[in-house]
Amino acid sequence: MGKHIKTISRPSLAKTVQGRGCGECQTSCQSACKTSCTVGNQACMKEDK
């Protein structure tokens, strides 16, 4: 942890390109009349396994 910068999270979206996009995750709906899923908070079914 740096003195000037505190890193809260260090994911890598680049690593989620290969071998992903399997489509097993919950379907997203961005409509306000449903409880619209902000995509960023969805779970990855592969990670769950």
Place this chain on the structure above:
Amino acid sequence: MIHKFIFDDHRIVLDVNSGAVHLVDELTWHLLDDYPLLSPRDLVAKHSRCYPVSEVQEAVREIEELVREGLLFSPDPLNGHYEPACNEVVKALCLHLAHDCNLACRYCFAGQGHFGGPSGLMPLETGRQALDFLFAASGSRRHVEVDFFGGEPLLNFSVLQALVEYGRQRAAQLGKVIKFTVTTNALLLTPEVGRYLNENDLAVVLSLDGRQEIHDAMRIFPGGRGSYGRVLENISRFVSSRPGGEYYVRGTFTRHNLDFSRDVLHMADLGFEHISVEPVVAPYREEYALQPQDVPLICEEYEALTRQLLSRARKGQRINFFHFNIDLGGGPCLPKRLTGCGAGREYLAVSPEGKLYPCHQFVGRSEYCMGDVERGIVRPELVEEFRAAHVYNKDACRGCWARFYCSGGCHANAHAFHGNIFTPYEIACDLIKKRIECALYLKAALSSESA
């Protein structure tokens, strides 16, 4: 690309392409503006006018280290180009069990449940055909989803029950997992219905707008009387009957309650943990519709809500406000983040007579009818249109810092306001960016306190 913002003295930096989040000091905040433009030597020369040289050198080294690790100014992993998978399948359906409603909510996008057409209930056979279509169309996907929607779906409760039974049987035979959700105004949520929903593990979305005067101004019976009393009684009884069960109490805020944080907190004070309150989407001509000039006030309200949620979290009260949820360490993969809304390609809506539409909001727009449950999709060009509507193909999204969290917004809203699905609805853009900042701040603030 980075996005940085200040929230209550916290200087927060999001590295857009990696998803990394940092808290930085004031010196680093200024250095980051110049880092892409100046050499390290010039950076130190410029900023040592205001800060000690050793401090500037130290901060520059920390920035360089994070750049090397791919956590600051990281490049776009796909370089702005994405070819959607051509093996996508339909894996979710929104079944409109009833184009009828026992309420006459003033802001209802569905025209009091009728969607511009005649009222009617979905026959069981149509529902079974819809499920058969889903199981066939989902191919090798294991997880499939069905949302019972309306109008008010509990007006067709016997068909709902029969479809759950049929869907579970077929899913088991096919080695699939089917998840059911019902979205209801709770008027028909009797103890017996609640028991059924619990015993059969249906996720439930329950409509309540917040304070009584807010709820009763919009969510009225056909005669004009407010529904708060009956709705709250039913929701409270039901929620207390399902410890651990999945539910959301969701409301809508309009121009008449821009102080909607009070509605969120009202619902929290009623004992509800999982809460969603969303902005109404309506044509600008409606007196309750949000207007562009309301955006600054709404953003301030999201900030006020954030402070309230933080304060309560510090006291141990857990409030799961849906729109501030964010998974910084994991979450969905980049392909998912690029495509966002599944409408028209992996998610379809089914009208009571069995017609297929890209989503529930397109139901009744004849130019977007994609087929029916007997024949399946007969207009593949519509699927292609929706498949192409990912963030790199939208001018407003391509350079937006929020693109991997928002994922391009609601296609139906875009179409309603701009006549095409590639131009997002601007108010929604402004609001989701604010919500993401609030969500990042909540994580950062709680993280720094626990460190």
